[in-house]
Amino acid sequence: MQDVLHALFFVTAFGAVFLAAIGAEYLYTRRKGKIGVYHPRETVANLAAGFSYKIVDGIAVALFIQAFYLWVYQFGLQWNPAASLFSILALIVFIDFCFYINHYMMHKVRWFWSGHITHHSSEHMNFSTALRQNFTFAFSGSWVLWWIPAALIGFDKNWVLLAIEGNLVYQFFLHTEQIRKLGVLEKIMNTPSHHRVHHGSNAAQIDRNFGGIFIFWDKLFGTFRDEDEAGEIKYGVTHMPAKPYNPLYLQLHGWTELAQDVWRHKDLRILYKHPEWADEQYGDPSHVKTGAPTAEKI
Template identity: 85%
Template sequence: MQDVLHALFFVTAFGAVFLAVIAAEYHYVRRSGQTGIYHPRETVANLAAGFSYKIVDGVAVALFIQAFYLWVYQFGLQWNPSVSVLSILALIVFIDFCFYINHYMMHKVRWFWSGHITHHSSEHMNFSTALRQNFTFAFSGSWVLWWIPAALLGFDKNWVLLAIEGNLVYQFFLHTEQVRKLGILEKVMNTPSHHRVHHGSNPAQIDRNFGGIFIFWDKLFGTFRDENDAGEIKYGVNHMPTKPYNPFHLQVHGWVEMAQDVWKFKDLRILYKHPEWVNEQYPHHEQPLSEGVAAEKL
């Protein structure tokens, strides 16, 4: 019960910080005369999705993710290093590497993408976009790739929780167009510039810049794309949700469409192939149009 209360406290405390930052950005955008940065209905949907995600995720971490972590821990190296600058830095870097792998798989495996597509379906880039998450993440299983390697090494679960939450807090501040290039930091750290590319849906932008805090993973594994080389960035996904302002639909439509494809084609490979595989394997298959795209077609 104490872990659940801690999770709810975290949601409340950082939720207040995030809302304050969103309000400040919105005020700055309005005062500077910028348009097309915030869309009222989309922003409300982002906030609603973020709230439901964090509540479910916080309770899931408290109720079963940490319990599974402790169960796996007993079979690992049980390193459990003492707290020091070096061990904390090692944990931060290792957790970010695990996030890179987890994030990469969320883009490459349809099952995982069905939950992650929510985050990419926003057509605007602002701080509220960071909260556009999916409450099904805790049940998709991809968190195993992020949490469990640390259990096998032997990091304390409480320190791992702090490292993961800190990683997510850092990523919140990547979702903005108000911060341009950050000089030498661009070489090592993930920045708003790098993350804008990640949210793009044009060919040069898809499946790029998966890092959380650090960008050198992408440079090391060949998934990096500089914003200057990415062309004009178009936010969103190729198959937009049909109800783009309905928070519940935003979080379940990926799963529904995946299940429909499996049922239609009787092909379980759809579950683990990359998201566009079904369209390549069955070229006459088409996804439904979103409300906005459908209006453009008329």
């Protein structure tokens, strides 16, 4: 019960911070005379998707993710370091590395992408886009790649929860066009500039800049692309959702299309191949490749 209360506290506290940031960005862009940054129906859909995601994820963390963490913990190194500057920094960096792996796999494996596609399915970039998440994340299994390596090393589960939540809070502030380059920080940290590339759907932008807090993972593993070298960024995905303002549809259409492809082609390899593999293999996608309707601007 205590873990459930902690989850609800995170939802409430950070929800208020995120809403304040969204409101501030909207007022700032209006004051600067910028229109088309926020779109009413899409913003509502993003907020609804984010709320459902965080409620389900928080309960999942409280009910079974941390329980599985503790079960795995007994088979690991059980390091359990005392709180120090070194151990805290080690945890932050390690959790970000695990996020990089998790995030990379969400783009490379159709099963994981079916949930993650929601986050990439907006044609716009603002703070509300950060909340465009999918409540099925807790059931997709990709969280194992993010949580469980820390259990094997032996970090305390409460430390890991704080590190993961902190990682997500940091990433929220990457979703904006109002912050341009950040100088020397661009070399080490993931920044709005780097993350704009990640949300692009043109060839030079797809599957780039997977880092959470740090960008050096991408530079180390060859997935980095500087915004200046990425060309004009077109936000969205190759197959845009047919109902861009329906939060339930936004969170389920990827899974529906996955099931349709598997059923149509009777090929279970589609589950673990990359997202475009079925189209490339069979040349007959089960989903309609049409652009989303243009959102009204405010």
